[in-house]
Amino acid sequence: MTDQLSKVKIALQLKTDEYDDLLKIYLEDASDALKLLLSINEDLPQPLEHIVRAVAVKKFNRLKNEGMASYSQDGESITFNSNDFDDFKDEIEQYRKDNNGLNQGMWVNPYEV
Template sequence: MNDQLDKLKIALQITDNEHDDLLQLYLDDATDFLKLRLSVHDLPDEMQAIVRGAAVKKFNRFKNEGMASYSQDGESITFSSNDFDEWSNEIEQWKNDHNNVNQGMWVNPYEV
């Protein structure tokens, strides 16, 4: 079993292997979507917690997928349309830190 799956199962308090395939699918999908948002081929280690968080959200919506809201017996639940909204600040900070805009470069004026 991989480390991400183990950590996800701890977060969800799952002790058996019944949902391992589904959980792994949610981890893989969250990884792919986050790689697209970051425009990277390999997901940075510091983004693994966001992947797990998105997988937790997805699992908690299991069988309620596709619904924007749910109401029963006076209880109402609204689902976010984007699994990564909660971490938008962290994602933007990572992108800003890794876009090479704020990195200086020495230029020899005699070689230009």
């Protein structure tokens, strides 16, 4: 988690530890949500950790605008995705496809059955 936290802080260009507790919550929530999407209980595979970081950055950038679908002020308009994982649906689907357990053989020793 510490490595993830430091990478998120670099992405957000945060130099202090003022938001560390909040970022840790965002990272944990994103990790838990991704595990749920993937139907896994163990640690996330390393190649998918970037999704957790990206979702945490999105959540942080929405700070104080949580729950809004869009925001407008003085001609500037911002629209938020309703699902933070939408940008990664292809990667999530590919992981599911590669790890669904189908077409994977298993050796069974008939003498031990």
